Amino acid sequence: MNTKIAIDRLRLSFGKNQILKNITINVYKNTITGFMGPSGSGKSTIISVINRMIDFEDNVEIHGKVSIDGINILDESCSPVILRRRVGTVFAVPIPLPRSIFENIAYGPRLQGISGRTELHRIVEGSLKKAYLWDEVKDRLSTSALKLSGGQQQRLCLARTLALKPEIILLDEPCSGLDPISTAKIEDALNQLKSEYTIVLVSNNTKQIARITDFAAFFYMGTLIEYNTTDKVFTTPMEKQTEDYIQGKFG
Amino acid sequence: MIEKALLKERFVKWVLIAFALSSLLFLFLIFIFILAEGLPLFLKVGVGNIIGGFKWAPTRGSFGIFPMIVSSFLVTIGALAIGAPMGLSCAIYLSEYSGKKTQMLLKPALELLAGIPSVVYGFLGVIYIVPLVRNYLGGSGFSLLSTSIILGVMILPTIISISFDALISVPKTYREGSFAMGATKWQTIYKVILPSAKSGILASFILGMGRAIGETMAVIMIAGNALKIPGSILDPLRTLTGNIALELSYASGDHRLGLFSTGVVLMVIIMILNYIANFGIKRKIAK
Amino acid sequence: MRRINPRFIDKIVQIVFNMQAFFTVSILIVIVAIIFIKGFPYVNPEFIFASPEDMGRHGGIFPSIAGTIQLALLSILFATPLGVGTAIFLTEYTRESTFTKLIRFGVESLAGIPSILYGLFGFIFFVIKLKMGWSLLAGVLTITIMILPTIIRTSEEAIRSVPRQLRIVSYSLSATKWETIKKVVLPAAAPGILTGIMLSIGRAVGETAAVIFTMGSSLRLPLSIMDSGRTMAVHFYILAREGISMEKAYGTALVLVLSILSINVLAYYVMHRAISKYS
Numbered sequence A: 001m002n003t004k005i006a007i008d009r010l011r012l013s014f015g016k017n018q019i020l021k022n023i024t025i026n027v028y029k030n031t032i033t034g035f036m037g038p039s040g041s042g043k044s045t046i047i048s049v050i051n052r053m054i055d056f057e058d059n060v061e062i063h064g065k066v067s068i069d070g071i072n073i074l075d076e077s078c079s080p081v082i083l084r085r086r087v088g089t090v091f092a093v094p095i096p097l098p099r100s101i102f103e104n105i106a107y108g109p110r111l112q113g114i115s116g117r118t119e120l121h122r123i124v125e126g127s128l129k130k131a132y133l134w135d136e137v138k139d140r141l142s143t144s145a146l147k148l149s150g151g152q153q154q155r156l157c158l159a160r161t162l163a164l165k166p167e168i169i170l171l172d173e174p175c176s177g178l179d180p181i182s183t184a185k186i187e188d189a190l191n192q193l194k195s196e197y198t199i200v201l202v203s204n205n206t207k208q209i210a211r212i213t214d215f216a217a218f219f220y221m222g223t224l225i226e227y228n229t230t231d232k233v234f235t236t237p238m239e240k241q242t243e244d245y246i247q248g249k250f251g
Numbered sequence B: 001m002i003e004k005a006l007l008k009e010r011f012v013k014w015v016l017i018a019f020a021l022s023s024l025l026f027l028f029l030i031f032i033f034i035l036a037e038g039l040p041l042f043l044k045v046g047v048g049n050i051i052g053g054f055k056w057a058p059t060r061g062s063f064g065i066f067p068m069i070v071s072s073f074l075v076t077i078g079a080l081a082i083g084a085p086m087g088l089s090c091a092i093y094l095s096e097y098s099g100k101k102t103q104m105l106l107k108p109a110l111e112l113l114a115g116i117p118s119v120v121y122g123f124l125g126v127i128y129i130v131p132l133v134r135n136y137l138g139g140s141g142f143s144l145l146s147t148s149i150i151l152g153v154m155i156l157p158t159i160i161s162i163s164f165d166a167l168i169s170v171p172k173t174y175r176e177g178s179f180a181m182g183a184t185k186w187q188t189i190y191k192v193i194l195p196s197a198k199s200g201i202l203a204s205f206i207l208g209m210g211r212a213i214g215e216t217m218a219v220i221m222i223a224g225n226a227l228k229i230p231g232s233i234l235d236p237l238r239t240l241t242g243n244i245a246l247e248l249s250y251a252s253g254d255h256r257l258g259l260f261s262t263g264v265v266l267m268v269i270i271m272i273l274n275y276i277a278n279f280g281i282k283r284k285i286a287k
Numbered sequence C: 001m002r003r004i005n006p007r008f009i010d011k012i013v014q015i016v017f018n019m020q021a022f023f024t025v026s027i028l029i030v031i032v033a034i035i036f037i038k039g040f041p042y043v044n045p046e047f048i049f050a051s052p053e054d055m056g057r058h059g060g061i062f063p064s065i066a067g068t069i070q071l072a073l074l075s076i077l078f079a080t081p082l083g084v085g086t087a088i089f090l091t092e093y094t095r096e097s098t099f100t101k102l103i104r105f106g107v108e109s110l111a112g113i114p115s116i117l118y119g120l121f122g123f124i125f126f127v128i129k130l131k132m133g134w135s136l137l138a139g140v141l142t143i144t145i146m147i148l149p150t151i152i153r154t155s156e157e158a159i160r161s162v163p164r165q166l167r168i169v170s171y172s173l174s175a176t177k178w179e180t181i182k183k184v185v186l187p188a189a190a191p192g193i194l195t196g197i198m199l200s201i202g203r204a205v206g207e208t209a210a211v212i213f214t215m216g217s218s219l220r221l222p223l224s225i226m227d228s229g230r231t232m233a234v235h236f237y238i239l240a241r242e243g244i245s246m247e248k249a250y251g252t253a254l255v256l257v258l259s260i261l262s263i264n265v266l267a268y269y270v271m272h273r274a275i276s277k278y279s
């Protein structure tokens, strides 16, 4: 299997607080990798390093390497703007831009210089279909995205990310605020998408991790405790902490 | 494409820095040019003869503006005497007594007072206040009193708006605590709310003073512009601002420099007032 | 001596405050009412669209209306990019530092300078030193500087109130900072910025001291930016002060006050709508 993201001895601190402690993990191409762990264990922080959104935080100190296709993205020479075309992100809370459904999804492609109406339309349609949202919104693409339901908004955000044509999709607890039906739709979409993309899914819902990921990583207090195929992690965990967490005995 | 965007990014940043610096540049230019015109006369005639001098006869070498400095302060104090109690009580009414609806309607309406041009205030002063003062109190009506009344009304929006903000930002728990101890509304306002909003209210007064002392067009229409220190509130007077506005369009030579010297004095007074007001506001925020 | 019941005092105080507020509001109403009632009979299409004759004793005020519009719009044209740009710089491109403090100090100081000092400066710098003479251009540049602080402050406030998450989303979709500002931040802040612009227009329209010494008071319609001209406020001042015509003065005052009040009311309306949209 090909390594897509290689995190090598990543250490990160906010001021004096060390949040990530020597994390080494490989994420493989065309898989869904689940990150789980109790609140505050540093999952979101890792995500924000991979997409360099960490740049917007103050007082951050980072050591180690994060490579995508072998190139260290923490290097000075790596432009975060270019990186974010390859690494799309879906956040926990869906935040549509205050514009139409169509324009939300066309936002990324337009930034990449695509302006032809037909081409944009093709991208919007394709992305919405992949996010399992097309049928619900195809007749009202020009209405405000803020009018969609929470579940629809989250799929809109997924479609918006897909429209970037990224190689990697990072999802940080994308279903935490959603009902079971919306959650199922997102999971279906992700399952379809992994053949084209490399997906990292952060979730506090161990059942969800078990359901749809190929690999699972368990983090605790900024340390990677266990990382293996999802099967192994859930059937024969090596660490006591992992087992406790999976069985819900934690915290 | 992406290179273009990144290049633009850097270009934009430099343009924005230049824009931001423009404010400083303008301030600098204003300072330099008013000082450059205003200072030479101080050296030539002497600081004491200008600031302490009683006689303003610029075409005959006398540049005393002491009466104008005094007059500027007198109208400012007069304006405050009228505007401060009115404005503060209005702010108290809005923050403590009126309902939310009244507040939403009245506050912007009162702030609209600030939009009425000063020439209109001056005009109304001449038509309505000056005759009133003349007929009931005597004198020509063009007086310290009339000017103070008009300026008092003119600084109302400043005082109301800033005091209101100070009052409304007193935490709710203060009020509740006081009510819980059995205090009446007025006792709460008087003993708890006003003291905690003190520095903001003070800042509103000082900014109001700044507005009054800098006011020009209304003042020259109502003040009478006499060149001496007024002996009573019914006497006419000329302020620093009035002196500049009355003579700038035809002054030349040393006369014009004298007007810039007047401007320098005005600028220094305004700077001190602003400094005090900002200091007060900062302390409020720090608390 | 019997102590007065605090509840009784409370009632009295409440009445006093109510009356006081009523009184202040009445002043506002009386001022506006006088201008409307006294000015109304003299305002008609001819008054608006005709040129003044005999120093303004007869005829209309068209050139001063046009002069006012020219002055206000050109000033806004200069001040808006400068002001909004400064606000963007202060909010998006820096952290609080000595440099931003210095710029803020500059803005605050400009805001505190009374208009007569702007007049004095504009007169010596633009009119005399830069040899513009009394001209629309000198007036415009002076007013630009004068309204700059208002635009900066309102824009900064509006930009700051745009939710941070919108920016984050834009960045995550691979936008650069400037793209984010242009496509997300400014559109969201537009109502607030517009409010600031309109308040500034109101200020330019009502200004006299800074205008009369820079733009002059020629009665003719300025046809180029190097021509002198007079705004409504200046025209009104001259009519009133030199006692040229009370009727025309009242008429001008009405047009002047009505313009400013409607601009300001519109500004509040825009702001109010924007606020209720976000909350």
Ligand SMILES: Nc1ncnc2c1ncn2[C@@H]1O[C@H](COP(=O)(O)OP(=O)(O)OP(=O)(O)O)[C@@H](O)[C@H]1O
Pocket: A014, A017, A019, A037, A038, A039, A040, A041, A042, A043, A044, A045, A046, A057, A058, A204
């Ligand atoms: N900007 C910041 N400044 C300082 N500390 C931060 C910052 N962001 C996160 N942290 C700290 O870093 C630690 C890890 O946070 P992170 O958000 O990565 O956890 P998480 O595993 O995603 O938790 P959750 O499941 O609650 O989302 C926490 O202790 C948090 O307080």
Ligand SMILES: [Mg+2]
Pocket: A043, A044, A045, A172
């Ligand atoms: Mg998290």
